[in-house]
Structures are given as C-alpha cells and as structure tokens.
Amino acid sequence: MNNLFILLGLTLGPVFPLLTVAQPTMTNVAGRNSISLNGDWQTIVDWYDRGEQRRIYLDEPPKNKNAFNEYSFADETLTVPGDWNSQRATLEYYEGIIWYKKELHLDTKPGERLFIHFGAANYRTKVYLNGQLLGVHEGGFTPFQFEVTDHANKGLNKLIVKVDNRRISDGIPALNFDWWNYGGITRDVSLIATPASYIADYFIQLKKGSQDTIAGWLQLNDNEGSENIALSLPDANIRHTFRTDADGYVSFAFHAGVERWSPSNPKLYQVEITSDHDQIREKIGFRNIDVKGDELLLNGEPVFLKGISIHEEIPQRKSRVSSEADVMQLLLQARELGCNFIRTAHYPQHEYLIRKAEEMGFMVWEEIPIWQGVDFTSPEITGKAQAMLRDMITRDKNRCGVIIWSLSNETRPAPDRNRVLRELASFSRTMDPTRLIASAFDQFKYSGNKIIIDDPLSEDLDLLAANKYMGWYTPWPAGPGNIRWETTYKKPLIISEFGAEAVYGNHGTADTASSWTEEYQAKVMEDNIRMFRSNLQLRGVCPWVLADFRSPTRMHSTYQNGWNRKGLLSEYGEKKKAWYIIRDYFSTHSRL
Template identity: 30%
Template sequence: MIRKILGIAAGMMWLVNGGVAQQRVVENINDNWSYLELPVEHVSEVKNKDGWTPISLPHSWNGEDAVDVIPGYRRSISWYKKSLSMDVLDNDKRYFLYFEGVNIKSSIFVNGQLAGDHVGGYIGFEIEISSFLQKGENEILVKVDNGYDREVIPSQKSDFFIYGGITRDVWLKSVSQTFLSDIKITTDKVSAQSATTLVELTLDGPLSKNQEVKVLLVDPDGQVVAQQTVKAEAKTSVKFKTNDPQLWHVDTPHLYEVKAELFNGKKLKDQVSDRFGMRWFEFQENGPFYLNGERLIIRGTHRHEEHAGVGPAMTNEMHRTDMELIKGMGANFVRLAHYPQDPEIYRACDELGILVWDELPWCRGGVGNDQWKTNTSQMLAEIIQQNYNHPSVILWSLGNEIYWLPDFEDGDHTNEINSYLKELNDLAHKLDPSRQTAIRKYYEGADIVDVFSPSIWSGWYSGTYENYEAVIDQSIAKYPRFLHMEYGGSSHVGRHTETPITGKGFVDPSKFEEEVNQVEVKSVAKSGDWSENYIVDLFDWYLSITENHEQFAGNAQWAFKDFGTPLRPENDIPYMNQKGLADRAGNPKDAYYVFKSYWSDEPFAYIESHTWTERSGPKGEARNVCVYSNSETVELFQNGNSLGVKTRDTKQFPAAGLNWDVDFVAGENELLAVGMKDGQEIVKDSLVITYSYEQAGSPSELVLSSEWLENGNYLVTVTAVDKGGLRCLDYEERVYFQCLGGGDLIKNQGTPTGSEVIKMANGKASIEVKPNDNPGPLKMTVLNQYFKGTFLNIDKSHAKEQL
C-alpha cells in the first residue's frame, strides 16, 4: 500500500512517551541537505564531486529558471545528499524514508547502495532503509530526474512546467519489527440518522498469537464513542455503527478520528491515527449535485502547485494560505490541476470544507506503450490508496485533454484510448467503489466515466460570455452527470479600459469550445485587451447565471493563481498563464472580489478597482462604477455626496445591481461605498480616483520614479507620458528593466512587480529592486524598441536612514 501511516498524510505525528518506549518515531528531515546540479547517471560519479551547495527542503532547481527571460528551463538530473546520524541502531526497529513528492523520477541510495526507486513526481512514496543503515553516520543520496520521458505522465506538451527537485517534505520513520502500515476508512452507509464505518488495517512484519489490535473511534469533540479489540492479523478489520453522526459538510467540516494500537501481550508496539468524515453525495442525473441529501451548488476553482520565487517547492504555510484564500472567497470545491498535490492541501480541504476533484496527471499526449500504461495505472492506484481517507475527495479524475498532441505514433486513436480508459475506470471503481470517476474534454469517453466536463470557454477561446446559459442548458441535457471544469480568461494586473472588447461583431457567439489549433480562430483571447474590467464582467455574467439555475450542478473557474507555463513566452508577463484570480504571489486581483460577492458570507465591499485610480474622459460623460459586495444594500458617496442606495439582486448585471453612473469632477474624486444589513452599516470601502477631462496624446517619453518600501527595497516604476506630461493610459508596449549598479532586480518571480520584461498596464509598469551595501547610488534603466533608454539614480542613503 502507498498510503503509509506516518502520521503525515493524516496530519499527525505519533511519539509514544510517558515512560513507554518510543515505538514509532516520525521525524521531519528537511534541513541540512546538499544539492549538486550534475547530470550524471551513476552514484559512483557523484561521491567525490565538488560543487555541493547547502539547501533545505522543499527544493526545486526550476524555482526561478522556468520563468526567466531565457527560453527553456532545466530538464535533467540532479543529486541531493544528507547525512543521517544514527547514534543508536536498534535491531528491533525498522527504518523508512518517506518522500511526499520527488519530481519526476527518483532513486534513493543509502551508503552507496540502491534502496529503492519511484516513478511519478506528484505522489508520496516510502522506502525501507533498515538493511542499509550502519551505526554512526549514514549517507543518503537521492537522484532526481525531470528529463523528457514520454513513458511518464504528464505529457511534455502540457501547459505547465514539469519542475524538478525534492519538492515536498521528507520524513524518517522508525517502527517496531511488526507495525501498522496502513489504515483504510470507509463510510459506505451514511444517513442523517446513522453511519457505518469500516476500518481496515494492514500489518507488516511477523505475527504471533499474543498480538492484538485495539481500535478507537473518536468523535469531532474529542470523545471516544466506540472501541473494539481484535486479534492481530495481516489484514485486520473492525466495523462501527454511529447514531446521529456529526456529518462532514462544506459549511461544517466535522472530522472523526480512528486510533489503532498494536499490542504484544500488554506491551504497546505501535500506534497510528487518521481522520475521516461521515458524508454522502450524489450527482443527480441531468441535474444538480447533492451533499448529505441537500442540494449544493458546486462553487469551485483550480489550483496549480507553485508560488513566486520557489516554483513547486512551497512550504506548508504557503499551501495552507492558498486554501484559506480559496475558502475565503466562498469556494467549496477545488480541482487539483492536473496532478495530485501536497498532503497539506488535502488536510486543509478536510478541515476547511472544500470538495476535491483529484486528478491523475494524464494530461495530453494520447495513449502510450505498455510501459507507459504500467506507469500510469500504478500512479492511479497510488493516488487512490494515498488519498482514500480524505472526506473532501469526491472524484477521481482520469485525465484532461488526453487525446491532444500524441507522444506515441497512433496515440490519439479513439479505440486504443477508450480501451485503456475503461481499464483505468474499472481500476478506480475496484479500489474505491464509494467515489465516482471523471474526465475533462475527451468527448469519446464521456460515457465511460461517471462525471464529464466538456470544454466550455464562452467569451475567451470561442464565442461570447452571454451565450453561457444556452451552453450549460445543452450540456445538462446531453451529459447525465455534467460538471463544468475550466472557464475564464487572462487579466493583466492594473490594465483597465472604459470599453473592454467583448467579441461582439467579430466572433461567432454560438461557439464555446477551445479549438486545438488556435492560429486562425477569432476570439477574445487573441483580440481582447486582457483588462481586469473584461474578466470581471465575464465572471460576473457567469455567476449571475449559475447562482440562479435550478438544474446546474456547478463549475470551477480556471485558475486560482497565475502559474508558469513553457507554452506562453509572449504573454504580458512572459511564461505566465495569467488567468488567475490572484497573481503568482497570491495577491488577489479584482476578479477575486467578484466571486467573494456571490459566494462568501463574510461581509465586505470592494469598489472596482483599486488598481484603476487614474482615469480620463470627456466632461459631462458619466462612467459606470461597480461595487462588489454581499451586503443587502450599498450606498455610494462621491466627495461626501450620496449617489443613492441600491439593493443587491444576483439576477441583475453588472455587480448584482450595485452599480452607479458617476459624473467625475476633474482632479480627485473620493468614492465611499457603505454596505448595510437591516439598515445598519456593516462594511465600507473607499477609493480616490484622479480624473482628467484631457486625453493624453502619443507617448513622448518613459519616466522613471522610485518608492522606498518597508522591506528595505525600492519599487521602481516607469510611466509613459505625452509631451504635456499626461500619462498615456492606453500604452501597453513591452518594457525591459535593468539595474546597472547598486543593487539587484527582484526578477524571475512571474508577478506584476517581479519580471524584468513586462507589458505595461495603462502606461505603467514596476519592478522591485534590492539595494546592496556598496557605496553609490542605485542605477536603473528601462527601455524598449521605441524608447532607447531612460535612466534613474536612486540615493540609497534614504533607505539606510529609514532602516
């Protein structure tokens, strides 16, 4: 079994103390590793090599190079090394290394000997090292390879980076010779009145007649509500019945716990625990979704596992923050795209109340050869076995766009793909009859899996967003269990327009699917402005439909955060897919607040937009201003004067009716939005907009300025201005930052202030710069093909005085 009970995947760690010998010890060993970027195959070749650098885990060698300005990223072999000091080597103990994720193939050596291998970069695995250890110092070497290998999914043609490294936590576990190696918890009969829980335990090691297993059921309040003691066998199981269970729900994610104790006579030999939830769900045929017998609109998003500056090597705190932001906007569902993710994500989803679509990384590439099939089937088995106990998981996805761009000859043949897809579907149901299978954008296999998502990109890759309701009506009627995965579009932070391009007049509004070949397709994705305004309108329209549709199961927006991809070098931020509701560092864009206004119960108000504080237009021409809020009513003020109170109605567009036509005065306009409930003020938001009746002419120069930041760095901003000094709000050309001395650019982050090459947003772009300790000014320049160079010297003494 792959779901080894370390107390890690379950969110706990057992050290048995209080006068009893520590039979199970689980220790995090992320610190004090060394890294060698040397692409050699054999362990003998690295033993005496120079160039090792100290690191801590998680780590990826593609943390920055994936999104730098140089085409390509490192796809090769690297080595990791750690010394394990074993002052005491107990012959009655067994020792294991557990890796939460190594991307994408790995080999583990202990004292020069191969202890084990693993294929698949997104799944945890365990290697026993007992027979390789010696008293004293032990050398652990890990060979990691993210090089091209068409026999290992995901396909190299996927729209995301295949990062290399030990990208998640590593643990050292010591246990008794006989120990509890797996705990599987199934709640196959659940109702509001009662629930049946089957606990299946796997024991590893020699068994004797004196061994017993004690199993305890602990309720969400921490009380032991049932227990059984049974004879220890290789496969041991017990069953509990619970009356009036506290059900797991997205609003009340109650978690029970199973504790299992292994005894030899009266001596405790091992102890493990895992949490689970009691719940049931149903996709009604050609209709909505039900959780615990009540209709629930699935309100979702997607997540790629990466973050600015570190790529996939995220800390648990970073993972948790992502999920709290997702829950904070009111989402109750996340599709893990396009691979299983860090154990912290499943733990957070269990605790926060977020349903999970867990996905096998069969993303593009078609079907492969026999070795490819062996690897892929093994990955699916590992995913299910590892994540089985999580109540948040409701769907095992078998892939995404699986027929696209085949890696093998004839790999896109429907008969071959369907034959193998049926094998995977049968395997998933065999390993887990309690959940359903799914797939996205493979129409020929729609009737093989339980739940299907077609490709619907109305308003971006095809058609207009106003056609969305007609498309989902067609899909509900066509597919027995329809769940819409992926919709949205790209937005560049700070880019705004009074008249966003909608596609009307030049795209076919009836179309909705993304074409494989986009070269000749007319779409908003190709012709639009990538403004925050347009994508806000698109999401607003979608949500006004889905929140009021009686037969709709739900959907998931693509994607929560901007993420890196090798397929998009010419994007406004190079190599970034900018469809996120937040930037790559997790800072929310305007669109985040649209979802929060429809989904969240936490009172808030947000004037669109805090990144649109400089606007222009003819005198006397009113501009529409939206306030996104979940308040019953909102009153908007301009320079202290009330513009009226409006009542929120989700059937109205835009902003559920919370929008006002504002006649801006020249100069500063202070807007104040006050949200009310039962006539009482509960939230407010304010914004100052500088308005001009004069439209800027053609850009005349690029002007550099700087702002000192509290972290000691500088934010250097370039602004395009005309001959009269007016900011050119429609200038969007690419600019190139350089630091000529006195500091270093904070670059290769894939963020609006962390890219040395970036397109401007309303005539402005910025980058963060870290000053060094050398005397003299910080020297900056910016240029593009039209402006050959603007220079700025920053006196760093100001920063030293501030610090």
C-alpha cells in the same frame, strides 16, 4: 524519536540486493514515529548526465594521494523540501539532473524497522544508501519510500539521491504541459521507525449509502500473521476489537452515530488504532457523497460546488508549495473568494493542502497528471498511471474532504484512451468504492446554441466535467443566456474550467479578447454566469484559476512572458475585477 540522530559523517555500508522500484507507501506518515530529514542537503548539478559514470553515488574519497575525483558535494547546498528553480538564479530554467546528499547517524533499537519516505520528487528519482541503490521512482507528485532496516549502518550513513526532471514522451505528464516543470525534492523527507510488525495501511470511512455504519479494513505489514486490533473514537465513545487473519488483514463494519462532516461543520474525530505491537492515531471525518440522477448529494442533501482551481505554486516567489504556510496562503485566498470546493489541478498536491482543506471545510477534487498529450498507445502508460492513482488514493483515502478522484484532464476520445481510462475508473472503484469518479473533458460537438457532451467515457464516470472557455478560445454561438448544454447522460455537470486572461492593472475596453484587460476578463465571467443560470443540470463551477501561474508555453512577450494570466489574482495576490464577479456569484448561490 530519541533513538535516531542526524549528524554529519561518512561511512560505507554492506552490499545488499538491488531493489528496483519504490515500495507501497504507509498510510498516515505524519502519525508515525519519525524524524525529519528536511533542511540543507549538499548537491551537485549534473548538466550532462555523467554522474553515474563517475559513480557519484559512492562518494568515495580518493584511493591515494595521486588520485582525485572530478566531483564534490562540498560547496553547494539546496533546501529540502523545495524546487531547485527558485533557489538559484542559474537553475531557474534548468531541466536536468541534480544529486543530493544527506549524512545520517543511526542508532536503532533491536527489532526496529527503518524506512526513508519522500513526499515527492520531480520527476524520476534514484535513491542510494551507502553506495548501493535502494530503488527508483517515477512521478513528480506522489509519495514513495524504501525500507533500509537491513542496509543501514549502526553509526554514520550516506543518503544520496539523483533527481531528474527532464520531460519524456512516455511520462505522465508528457513532453508538453501548461505549468512550470519545477525540479527537485519538492516535499518532506522523513526517516520512519516502526516495530517489526506494524500497521501498514487502513481505510476508515462511512459505508457507501449509509449514514451510521463505519466500514473499512486494516492491513499489517508483510502478512505478519494474526493479531488483535482495537479501533476507538474516544470522542464518540466508540471502541471495537477485531482480529486479523493469517495474512494480517481484517475488514470491519460497525454502527456509529457520528456527526457528519460538511463545509459548514467540518467535524473530525480522533481515531486510535492499536495492534499487538503498534499504535497509530489520526483525525478522520465522516460524510456521504453520492449522485442521484443529475443531483449531487452531500450527506443526502443537494450541494452546489462553488470551486476554484489551484496550482501548487507560490507565484510571488516563483516556487512550488513546500510548507504549511504556503498551503494556508492558497486556502485562505479560496476562503475569501467564498469557495466550498477546490480542484487540485492537475496532479496530486501536497498532503498539507489536502489535510488543511479538510479541516477548513473544503470539498476537494484530486487528479493524476494525465494531461492532453499523454500517449495512450504506449504499453507503459497504463502501469504508470495506475501506480500514480494507487499512490494518490493510498495517501488520501481517509480524507473525507476528498469527494472526487479524477482520471485525466482534456484528453481526446480514441479507442486506446477510452480503454486506459476505463481501466483506471474500475481500478479506482476497487480501491475506494465511496467516492465519485470524474475526468475533465474539452472535446464537444455544437449544434446551433447547443454544446453537446457525447464522450463515451461518460458512461464510466459518476459526473460530467467540462472545460470550456466560452468568450476566450471559443466564440459565443448565441447569447450566453441562450446557450444550452445537452447530453444523453443524466449525471451532475460541473464546469471544471472557464475564464480568460488579463494582466492586473491593464484597463480599457471590454469588447475584444486581444485587449488583455481586466474589463474583458470580468465580462467573460459575467457572460459565463448567464450561461450557468440557464442550465438546469449544472451542479458546480470551478473558474480557471486562483492566481496567475508560470508556464513556458505562454509566449506573448507583452502580456504573458511565461505566465498564464487567467488568474483571478495576479502573481502578487492583487485582485482583478473578475475576482469580485466570482465572489459575488458565490455569495448569492443558495446551496451551501
């Protein structure tokens, strides 16, 4: 964008009204007129949360020669996007506050609107421009933005961001979780320019149950009024025109003989949308995902999900994913394993991963970080969870590779839990009626050789998902081939987690879990596969996990030392024996 430039400088701007929360984010930020604010940002580590008292967000020069500030942005920087834990040795274990500063030079056109968009920052964020608070955001894995049109100076501006990754009891996730609490501005930051009236959001997918009707809707910003809309798919010789209502909204449906997306043929179409004042493009695919009884159907055909769970971490450098290269490392490892499905655990992952997975033909499960100890009795939890779910669906609803929205992982049935998750299931279907809704269970009953799923939330879900570590946390009650899964719910079943821990290169007996050997981990995988083959309701499996990942809760000094060792790969990408067991199982499975 030629009219926006990033320069060094310092200036203060006008006072403007306080905005308390981040605004709903735009769809398809990558397709907007924008410039990147990535790079080195000046920083201050605020160990004891004194920055607001000292008004760091003003970053004012001393008022006279005898005055001074007890802070300075001058000496230290961190790279954005990126977590702070991996960038400085002194911050490896840091949970606290860091202030970030970026100076901008803005030269805007008349009628142009400006937004600052964050892909994610963990966990609570305050954003200031020229000393004034734009707003706040809570959540470590979803995007947020603020409009700065009326608040930016023509010329130099200071953008200052406070990021706080301290764990809180009423957070999502809560105080304890089984992954590293990376802090910082962990995803891209962009300055976006739009016309006064712009295309804010849209949804374009195959209508539920139809293979040749594209349906959806479009919303202009701020209810700007009635405009003409043209929607075209040039490669399919499709073009339709519509007109929005007085609130800037239009819904549509039209016949389209498009080629449907699948793992073996991940076809995407260039989609162009033009309003009276704006234009946007992106590649969108079209497919059907349905359940019929206990069958899982992709484009009307039975499919078996050959999956792997992935954490958003590059273990070799002990850091969060922050680039397309990082994403490709994980996805190429999943492809080599023979997967057609990825479970992004346990939070919405980088948009790069979702888009690249779709391009490569992976079906995707996305979930929000409601994990185990979330306090469902807190009146704030429902609102926070709904906001995270809304932002996840808003960002990725046009990604046909995403087939499942998941509400939670390993939560215990209880009245408040059931109520909150049922509300989220209903909310998900209101936002997006085309995808499947799931939650991963880990609470089961046992009777002889039977594992019984009777979680009442099952009634509200499209499929059943079970995390079960047979042979690791749970002993086998009978021979693996004799284990039966039983439920009154005739729905597809996915074993969404299973596995065991092993240290790469640690060889020996396969007889006991306490050996932490590759041989024992491989035996657990083989035993689970025997269990899978005797369960007719099974429609997918998802081993835990692609690679060893960092977790402060893993405290065995000999074998873990801060790492969860359930990876099929070591933290250096080395293949454990279990990797080959899963690869061979996937290679011989007949469905896709």
